Amino acid sequence: MTLVSIAGLPAAARGDLLGQFLEKFGLVIIGLAVFAAVIGLILFIADKAPKRGRDVIQLLLFVAPAVILLAVGLVYPAIRTAVLAFFDARGENFIGFDNFVWMFTQPTILTTILNTLVWVALVPTISTIVGMAYAIFIDKSKGEKVLKSIVFMPMAISFVGAGVIWTFVYAYKATGFEQTGILNQIVVWLGGEPQQWLLVPPWNTLFLIIVMIWIQTGFAMVLISAAIKGIPTEIVEAARLDGANPWQSFWNVTIPGIRGTLVVVVTTISIATLKVFDIVRAMTAGNFNTSVIANEMYTQAFRQGQFGQGAALALILFVMVLPIVIYNVRVLRKQREIR
Amino acid sequence: MSTASVVPGTPGVEEALVEDQNLRGGKARRVKTRLTSRAATVAAIVIAAVWTIPTLGLFISSFRPETDIRTNGWWNVFVNPQFTLDNYGEVLFASGASSANLLSYFINSFAIAIPATVFPIVLASMAAYAFAWIRFKGSDVMFIVIFALQIVPLQMALIPLLQIFSQWLHISGTIPAVWVAHTIFGLPLVIFLMHNFISEIPGDIIEAARVDGANHAQIFLRVVLPLSVPALASIGIFQFLWVWNDLLVALVFSGGTVDVAPLTQRLAEMVGNFGRNQEVLPAAAFVSIIVPLIVFFALQRFFVRGLLAGSTKG
Amino acid sequence: MRSRMYRRAFVPIAAIGIAGLALAGCSTSGGGGGGGDVDCGPYEQYGTFDGGEVEVYGTIVEVEADDLVQTFADFESCTGLTVNYVGTQEAETQINVRAEAGDPPDIMIVPQPGLVARLADGGYLTPAPKAVEDNVDEFWSESWKGYGTIDGTFYGAPMLASVKGFVWYSPSEFADKGYEVPQTWDELMALTAEMAKNDSDTYKPWCAGFASGDASGWPGTDWIEDLVLRSAGPEAYDAWVAGDLKFDSPEIKKAFDMVGDILLNPDYVNGGYGGVASINSTTFNDGGLPILDGNCSLHHQASFYEAQWPEGTTVAPDGDIWAFITPKTDPNAGDAVTGGGEIVVAFNDRAETQAVQAYMSSDTFANIRVGLGGVISANKGLDPNLASSELGKQAIEILQADDTVFRFDASDLMPAAVGTSSFWTGMVDWIAGTKSTDEVLTFIDSTWPAS
Incomplete structure (x- = not known):
């Protein structure tokens, strides 16, 4: 041709x-x-x-x-x-709170809600702590920029891409076979039995959470690092002259100095975590008790055609994010008034 | 992009936030705040290693021959180095007529991401200018409502929006549908971020232009936009990465076809069939993350600036 | 049943670059006989159109999609219609979104009757035209017609089919070790016990893989269905599908226990992959491959698993790999098999749509498509010799045989909340050991929709 x-x-x-x-x-x-x-x-x-x-x-x-x-x-x-959220599957008949009753009586949905709470409890705190520790450790060190880029880089990778990366980290081969996943290889080198990291609840949720922490820590680190550099030198100097050891000066000077930034970091990561969808979908598809609300909402509404139940889950998610936003709106209002 | 919502923080730290200045000017003056030097160094190295190894492993895997990927781990390259470009050849070029290779999806990703970055940035700049410099009743309330819209889970908006696309606009399952969807979902954050920048423009400059008889359209075009170039760049990077890395919006509005769907969707499908695709997945994943990584490393400074501006100044 | 099972491995094309791709493009449009010399006789009944377009939507992708597109080539050149096949693995999910948003395709190849029922209940579907019904009456059995019939309205004809419940094995290994193909369930269990007397660390008699993305667990439902049909009989099977026979009834529990005798026994599974739990982490694609390296001897999977064997594997009664139908539990009972297939439904009654729909239900379509390889159909007008493999031919003969009791894959017929959700996840939990058999059964019953 x-x-x-x-x-x-x-x-x-x-x-x-x-x-x-x-x-x-x-x-x-x-x-x-x-x-x-x-x-x-x-x-x-x-x-x-x-x-x-x-x-x-x-x-x-x-x-x-x-x-x-x-x-x-x-x-x-x-x-x-x-x-x-107050209508049936097809959105035709008003059914009051039935969707919410369903939600809180179905063990699988309760697990989903519980998982979401575990996510939102762990991801912001651990990301912030690790990010802050790293920011302090590498502050003013040689190659600070490169060290920052390394931890910051996962921010540029899609959740799906991150899912692929970590699927290979968690790969499992039975005893007697060569391992293909680095985590199990380390376990084997240390003399342990290879594990099915993504299969056994409740631990598998933690292994998914690690992926999110891996992504969000860079965000926390960059912001906190900037905030630390913003603490006036005189205050730090004064604390040192007063005889404060590094630990005391961390609690008495650094933490108060970056309090505002910490709040920003935690709330931002919390909102992102509550909405997490792609990681779960790409890595376990919500199987093995790892589902979270955003994923379950998609499954209910689009896979099963249960639009009412999907909407009810969306509403719950909305309610969970609401306090964070109300808090931020109040901060925002204050700032606009000042200006 | 992972962090779709950035919230305002407390004022007072912004003056010291531009990292580069600090590195240059402030280094000598500042005091050591490190806790215990040696332990800290070790901890930092461990964190850096843990953060790099997963990506590095995948990168190495993507160049390993098929049987090696299936039978042993990437660290074996240090003992038995064997590399090939076959995996990349396969994911990029191998294809039947109606089936797909990643190159088609790669083109789709670009065709989606470029307009879906430009549209919200421009619309948001206009709105942000109005909120910042045109005094009107309810401006505050409206701005805060827009900010709060960030929390609406995207899943809630999918069906109504798709109805509008298919019944009124007749564009569902096409690339323009994905543009419009991304524009809408990106607006709350982009308006908020642009507002932070534009409201920082010194009032004197705007006033001077007004005194000269310029109206808002002229001020916006001749004064505000040129001054906002750094902001446009950094927020543009944000939006570009967000769109490029998105799965959910693409899944619903692209119709999932080879002609429209972006890389992330194809990658997600391949993950869903892990056993079959195990040997090509590392290469496929790298094809999908190479553009964000280039953007990230080349424009990191802008990226960080956008992040800081969004999170520290209201 | 999911379309991804039909997918064959990426077919690497040696020639890289535009030239190679352009060639691939040519072979599709030219392969059907190429414009001029098509015999349009079989297509006259569909009429001619002046450039109409019909969108056909489905989960079939890659090589299978190419073959499907080619099946329309002659039809297109004779009728003047253009058939746009749009394939995505997300189609089963996306169709809910598209239909709800008022943007459905013209025709969809639905991989499971449960979804047909849901779309019909939603009022999205158009009843099948008379031409389709005539074809189905002529070429398909009554039960197949039933899968496209919801509440007495006939919506669509079946397209392709598969036979479930094959047990794959290696004829050469059986010959070497003196094993006989078992004729009854008891013989199968005896054979398994004999095979298990083996000291190897990695060898187990059976291998299995349940992982399949968000459809993980479906290979387990095929196991259960086979045993329900064999041990409880077709009537109980139908009652189970309809929801009249609960999962925690003795009949269904017995089927679970019989499957559990194999899949939950660490001495019997999971050859080549590890313990019982590794069934969940092994993909269905990889499930049976250890037979080839001698790490297991038996693997339960449908006829489409033939596509999973690596290139160069001979699938024949005396080759590397062959399969027998899961044996019956009662030696005196008749033959019974489970199987799956797609239903072709339409979302509007345009003349163009109906012409395509009629063509897809014809024997011409079945013969062309099966002749292209890799698939089978239950269409009685199909010549079994067209099948691309011995196994395909055998499967077609099973499907066409009048004395075989055939039942459609139960999970595909059940409501989506069970059939494509809790039944799948239930199997995963059952294998993982996080739920006991009774807990799994009660859990699945609890998700059965009320209405």
Whole structure:
């Protein structure tokens, strides 16, 4: 078949990478051009707005695109889901609190909720402690930048990619076979029996949590490191002159100095942890009692068509995140008032 | 990106937060805060090793011959070094006509990530400018509501949004649908972060422009945007990584087909079939994380700056 | 049953680069006979269209998808229709989202009747047109028609099929050691006990693998189903599927115990992989491979497992690998097998959609598709000799035989909350030992939907 006839086929049948590339490149260009045109038009109208009420018109034009998208894409769905949580599987009949009764009487769902609580208890605390320790240990050391990059790097890797990386770390081969996973190899070198890390509850949840900690520690480390460097030198110096040992100065100077940052780090990681979905899905698919709410929500609504139960789980997750956000909103309000 | 939500912190530390300045100017002045030097060094080395080994192991595995990957661990390369590019050849190029190789998904990932980064950044800059510099009633409430929207679990928004896409816009299962979805889901955080930067622009500059008779559109285009380039860069990196690494949004809005779906989705499918794909998975995983890693290492400074700005200044 | 079972290994294409890929593209469009010289006789009944398009959606991917696309080639050139096959392993999940959002495909190849029932209950499906029903009446047995019938409405015809309950073994090993293929369950257990008298650390008589992503556990449900059908009989099997016979009834418990005699016995499993628990960490793809290196002798898996044997393995009655049907428990009972298959359903009644649907239920379709290799069908118009392997031929003959009691994979027929959820996870928990047999049975019963 000649090139000409290949070009005549629809792109899907061609399997031609170059064609695919050109087609998608074209799509991206068109998309960007259309977007640029829309934005240009908005700014043009804002520019030409009549003097009277110009501020209001300009304000509306600036805010409207984002607000409309958010109202349609997040606010309306959130309200709709909250309502759906009180309806049956197909969303047709009002059933009161039945979905919540179901949730709190099903042992598997209770395990799921419990797992989520374990995640949110462990990931933020351990990530923050390890990140803080590391930040202090390498502070002002040689090669601080490289050492930081190493721990920070997992932040750039997708949850799915991280799942693959750790699936290989946890790989298991029975006694008598050569191990392919580093963790079991270390156990064997130390004279132990290889373990099925991801199979045995409740420990398997901990091994999934390690993956999340691996990712989030870099985030904690970078922020805390910056905060430590921000503590005024005079205070640290004064503590030292007062005869404080490093441990005392850590508790009395460093911790108070970075308190605000610690709060930020913990709350941020908590929200990310409550929403965790990809790690569980890629590594155990929620089997062996490792499911978490975000994963179970997807399974209920989309795999099993139980939209009401899925919505109820979403609502529970929302309620769990709410206190964290309320706290942050209060901080935010204070700051805007100060400004 | 793993940290989709960044929250504000307490004021007061921001002046010392720009890491580079500190490394240069503050190093000599500061006092040792290390606890116990030797133990600390050992601990730091252990942490660094634990954090590197998993990725390093996967990287080495991706170059090992098929039978080696199946029968023994990557550390055996130190005893018996054997390397091949076959795994990469297979995941990138091997394919039937209607089935897939990673290269198609790679192209998809780019086609999704670039507009899905540009759109929210631009829209958010406009909104952030309005919230920061146009005084109006309810501005505070609106801004806080947008900030709070970060907590809506994406799963809640999937079906209603898909309904809109399929019944009104007729774009479901296409790349533009994924753009719009990512734009919407990215907006709350990006507006918040852009607001942090734009509100820091000295009021004098804006005032001066106003006195000169410039209206908001002109100020935004000629003053605010040029001044915000560093912010646009660092937040852009954030959004790019978030989109590139996303699985859930792609899963639902791409329809999961070879023509639209990104790398993460294909990778997740391959993990779901671990036994079959064991020998090509390391290579496939590396293909999917190579772009984020390049972006990360090349633009780390911007990345860190974006992170710090988002988390310390309200 | 899941489509990923149909997947064959990546077929490496030596030629790398655009030229090679372009060639691959050619062979698809040209392989069906190539435009001009197609005999359009068998396709006249579907009419001709002026460039209509039909989207067919399903879980079939990679090589199987290529073969499926090729099966439409002649049909497309004769009718003028374009069939766009969209395959993704997420299709079973995504169809719920797409249907709910009002964006369904025209046609879906549904891998399990349980999902057909759910889609029908949701009001998304269109009843099958008369042409399809006529084809099914002509080419399929009454029970197969039943799998596409929900509450008296017929929604779709079966497409491909598989025979479950094969026990894979090595004929050469059996010959060397003087083992006989067992004819009854008791003989099978006796053979197992004999095999277990072996000192090797890594050898066990049976090997098994239940891991399969979020579908982990399904190979275990196939085991249970086989034993329920054999020990309790077809009537009990039907009552079990319908929910009238509970999991904790004596009949079902007996089947679990019989399977447990093998799978929960550390002396009998898991050859080549470790103890009982390693069944959960071994993927279904790898499950039977230790037979080849002599670490196990028996592996229970469906006909599609043939695709898992590495290239160069001879699958034949006197080759490296062959399979026998799981023996019956009562020597006097008739033959009974379990099996699986897909149902083709439509989401609208456009003429284009119905033409494709009718074609997919025809003997022409079955013969072309099976002729391309790797799969079988229960279509009675199918010539068994077209099957690409001896085993395929045998399986087709089993499916077409009138005196064989055939029952569809029970987990595929049960409500999704059980069939694709708690039954699977129940098997995983059972193997892991985190739940006793009674606890597993009560747990599965507790998840059966109320209505």
